Amino acid sequence: MHASPTLPPDAGEVVGRVARLARYPLRSAGGEDLRAVACTADGLEGDRAHVLVDGRGTALRGKDVPALAGLAAALVDGRLEVRDATGRALDDAALADATGVPGARAAAAAEHGAAPGGDAVAPLHVVSEGAEQGPGGDECDPHPRANVVLALAPDRAPGAERGWVGAELAVGTVRLRVARTPRRCLGVYADVLEPGEVAVGDEVRLVERPPGR
Secondary structure, three states: OOOOOOOOOOOOEEEEEEEEEEEOOEOOOEOEEEOEEEEEOOEEOOOOOEEEEOOOOOEEOOOOOHHHHHOEEEEEOOEEEEEOOOOOEOOHHHHHHHHOOOOOEEEEHHHHOOOOOOOOOOOEEEEEOOHHHOOOHHHOEOOOOOOEEEEEOOOOOOOHHHHOOOOEEEEOOEEEEEEEOOOOEOOEEEEEEEOEEEEOOOEEEEEEOOOOO
16 A cells, blocks of 8 residues: 555545456447556556557547447557457458448547546546446446446445535545546546556545535
8 A cells, every 4th residue: 555645645535445447448449457656646657548540540439439348458668459259369451341431540649639637528427337337337238338337335326426426535556536427337537636547446536525514
């Protein structure tokens, strides 16, 4: 477990621990589980750093190309690697065949206005285990593509994170502010106030309660 450089190690109230970390290097494709990772102002390092573009250079999302959901992306020595359901690595030609998009290739998301941290893409998606049993669970995607999955403390109900909007959280050496709830997904979106590192097993502390709580 890490200690924040600007907060006492016991600051705030422990509300759980990090159960899983996931990074999705290619937007709308499957991702990779991590044991520990740096977190920048834009989210987990390398998360959604690439986007699929067609032959004209138009950035595409999962709703445009459903086949993306069947692919898995990872960063290997800092290089994007995309594989299909059989585990076969895909070059650009194979990626075009796998997605059914002529001329498809993976491009830097920042060059197409699709990088995390902007108004359209929240830096982090945080959800608790069992959140589908909590508020709004029956109206949301039961398989959220969350970056940080929390194992909440026993005194916390599944989905409790949706009541933290406006609150600040300390996770590893990272400090977050819970920004809003997604419209069609479980959990919450969070902005990064202080970059740092986060690892599976790190305590999650509610440092500042939501306004009015």
